[in-house]
Amino acid sequence: MIRRTTSGRRGSDRGGRRWGTACAVALLLPLAMGQSARADPDDDPQPPPPPPTSAEVLARTDGVAALLVRLQDLRHQEEQAEQQSTARDAELAARQGELDRANGRVAAEQQQVDASEAEAAQLAGDEYRGGGLSGIARFLLSFAPTGLLTEAGDLQERSRSEADVVHDVRDRRAALAALRDTARQARSGAELAAGQARAARTDAERQAADVQARLTTLDPAQRAQLDDREAALADQAQRQLLASGVLGTGGGPATPAAATAVTYAMAQIGKPYLWGGTGPDSYDCSGLTSKAWEAAGVPIPRTSQDQWAVLPRVPLDALRPGDLVIYFPDATHVGMYLGGGLMVNAPHTGAVVKVAPLAAMPVLGAVRPAP
Incomplete structure (x- = not known):
């Protein structure tokens, strides 16, 4: 189990879109270049400029660093309050x-x-x-x-x-x-x-109102810079996590129940985050994971804190698809591991269910709902 304390607590929507579309861009770019070459063989197509590195993005967005930290803190407080509210309702x-x-x-x-x-x-x-x-x-x-x-x-x-x-x-x-x-x-x-x-x-x-109020004060350029910085921080943390070797070779393929849970979670991609949401139209983080495992016939606790407290722990080097990754020292966020260093989660207010790098937030540990 590791704890990460990077300020990049959550993956942004833009960051999620980058991870979700990277493969599509990689496939379409050579095809487009090939078509251009065939259309005009005399042209000498120039390779596209390389994307900026995480360090370059972070240097360019230094001006919104404090703003991002404040926004992430508000989001964390909101999710902490939401999980407590859900627990009190139960x-x-x-x-x-x-x-x-x-x-x-x-x-x-x-x-x-x-x-x-x-x-x-x-x-x-x-x-x-x-x-x-x-x-x-x-x-x-x-x-x-x-x-x-x-x-x-x-x-x-x-x-x-x-x-x-x-x-x-x-x-x-x-x-x-x-x-x-x-x-x-x-x-x-x-x-x-x-x-x-x-x-x-x-x-x-x-x-939740505090988060929304903070977001409404930002202009489009600030929102774009926030998204860029958050994505760069998540990318930087992910590279460090993978380079550390802490994930190892993984715990093998998903069990049939875990595969069913993963399939359910992936089918919810694009649906909005809503605190207290348990589907089918919107979810909070633990609403997504609990409903996904319920679809697999395995009932688990409703909140991320109870999931962390009750379910069997599993080391990160033994992660396999369907396992739940718990985030923050107070266990207030959870995502479902997909393999390859990726997870699917319902991130926060204003975002949608999406695939994100495992290290998009500070990792507390992982649990496995079923043997």
Whole structure:
């Protein structure tokens, strides 16, 4: 596991488009040159100028460096708040489920208490209608020997029944009180979780608004420079990662389940990022990975932090397609590894699901949803 601290935290849309179209450009350029040569054999076609290096781009975009750092920080705060909001929503759903189950048990036990109390009332009514005397008193006042024996047997049976009913009422009332206490605790937990969910959602919405507000202050030239600088930083980090040999030769081909998850994730390319999104029209980072593995029949935790906490860890030199790469020290972003040092992810507000270099953000580690 490695941690990267380069300021290029996220791949930009422009960077993603460069990685996604590089192969197409490489294929089309020789073809276009060949057609030009055939059209006019006397011409001496000049080779296209080489693309600027990452160092050249970074030198040219020094003026927006601080702006990019601030924007990346806002994006990270937004995603951190979004993941917390999603986790709090899940906690609220769990607490509400506990409350519903507790209330159901209270209702069922109340029915049992009502039935036991009705039976006790019936016995008391029978006793009263028998002359207002207790069974023991009637037994003692009986004179006929045969009636005495009969009354004794009836009293013994009745006494057992009355004792059973009394114990039953007492026990069921105690059980009902305990269940009501459990339900009160569940209600308190649900109310606390609801408050936390509302606060987390408000925080996430505020962070998203901050990012959008920052973006609206930029002119097209600044946006282009930001995109160029972010792509150059990602390219620089990717080269360093590959040169370090930390990826090794990989962990082999994808399993059938992993291949299904990768296919699902790749089919979402171009769909917009939306915090809390789980498809089919938009996704956040962990919404994409959780839905992709769900499509493969493997349920995994909903948030990137829970995915990092729960799923088995895998070293970077054993990565194989379908594994999840977790980013930032607080595990607030996740992408799905594709092989060849690339991953697919839903990056941030204003971006779309896309393929990006593995090192586009600081890597925390990787996990594998299925053996």
